[in-house]
Amino acid sequence: MTNKYMYFIANWKMFGDLRTLNTLNKVIIFTKKIKKNKFKLIYCPPSTLICPLAKTLKKTSIEVGAQNCHESENYGPYTGQINSKMLKSVGAKYVILGHSENRLSGESDKLINLKITAAIKAGLKVIFCIGESLSEKRKKVTKKILAKQIKNGLNKIKNKKRILIAYEPFWAIGSGLIPKESELFETIDYIKSKARGSKVLYGGSVNLKNINNLKNINNLDGFLIGGASQVSNNFIDIIKKTYN
Numbered sequence: 408m409t410n411k412y413m414y415f416i417a418n419w420k421m422f423g424d425l426r427t428l429n430t431l432n433k434v435i436i437f438t439k440k441i442k443k444n445k446f447k448l449i450y451c452p453p454s455t456l457i458c459p460l461a462k463t464l465k466k467t468s469i470e471v472g473a474q475n476c477h478e479s480e481n482y483g484p485y486t487g488q489i490n491s492k493m494l495k496s497v498g499a500k501y502v503i504l505g506h507s508e509n510r511l512s513g514e515s516d517k518l519i520n521l522k523i524t525a526a527i528k529a530g531l532k533v534i535f536c537i538g539e540s541l542s543e544k545r546k547k548v549t550k551k552i553l554a555k556q557i558k559n560g561l562n563k564i565k566n567k568k569r570i571l572i573a574y575e576p577f578w579a580i581g582s583g584l585i586p587k588e589s590e591l592f593e594t595i596d597y598i599k600s601k602a603r604g605s606k607v608l609y610g611g612s613v614n615l616k617n618i619n620n621l622k623n624i625n626n627l628d629g630f631l632i633g634g635a636s637q638v639s640n641n642f643i644d645i646i647k648k649t650y651n
C-alpha cells in the first residue's frame with residue numbers, strides 16, 4: 408500500500424492506430440473519479456498518434472509523450488526523423504530517451520546525451536531509460552553500467568528535475584521476469600544517489616500480478632509500462648492495485 412504520488416507511464420512502442428484511442432475513454436473516466444494529485448498518467452504512443460491523442464486528452468489530467476526524437480534542435484535534411492520542437496508543437500510534454508530497444512540498435516550514451524540536451528531545450532521533460540543486460544547482471548557489474556549511463560547520458564544537464572529516470576533492466580523487458588525486491592530497492596537507491604533531484608521509476612514486465620510486490624518498494628516514484636499498458640482495463644487495475 409502506498410500513498411505516494413506516483414507516475415504511471417504507458418509506452419505503447421510500435422502498437423496502436425486511431426481506433427485504439429477510443430479504448431482510452433475508460434481511462435479518462437477513471438482519472439476523473441480520482442482525487443487530484445494522487446498520480447500522474449502519461450501516454451507515449453507512436454508518433455502518428457501524438458497529435459490526435461493530445462487533442463483527445465486536452466481537458467483531462469493525462470499527459471502525452473513521445474518515444475524518441477532526433478538530436479538536432481533545428482529542422483534539417485534527416486529523412487524519417489522528428490525533433491523535440493516538432494513533438495512539442497503537436498502536444499507532447501515528455502519524450503522517452505535511451506530506451507534499450509534503441510540502445511540495442513546502436514544509440515550511444517553520447518547520442519542519448521545530445522537528444523536529452525535538445526529535448527530539455529525545447530521544453531520537454533525526459534524519461535531517461537537506463538539498465539543492464541543479463542550478462543552484465545551475471546558479471547555483477549550492474550552498478551558500474553548504470554553509473555556510466557547516468558554520467559554520460561546526463562553530462563552537462565543541470566536541471567535534474569526535468570528528468571525522470573526509468574530503470575529498465577534489458578532482461579526484464581517483455582520477459583515476465585523482474586528483479587528481486589531487495590535488489591530493486593538497492594538499485595533504485597543507488598540511482599538516486601547518482602542523479603540527485605530526479606524521480607526514479609521501474610520498467611520491465613510490470614503486470615497485474617507483480618504490481619503487488621513492486622508497490623512495496625517504497626523508494627520508487629512510479630512505473631514505465633509496455634505490454635500491460637495497451638489494454639485500458641489492465642492499466643487501470645495496475646494503478647488501483649498500487650493504492651490498495
Ligand code: 13P
Nearest residue numbers: 418580581611612633634
Ligand atoms: P514491458 O512492460 O512490455 O516489459 O515493456 C517495458 C518497457 O520497455 C517500457 O518502456
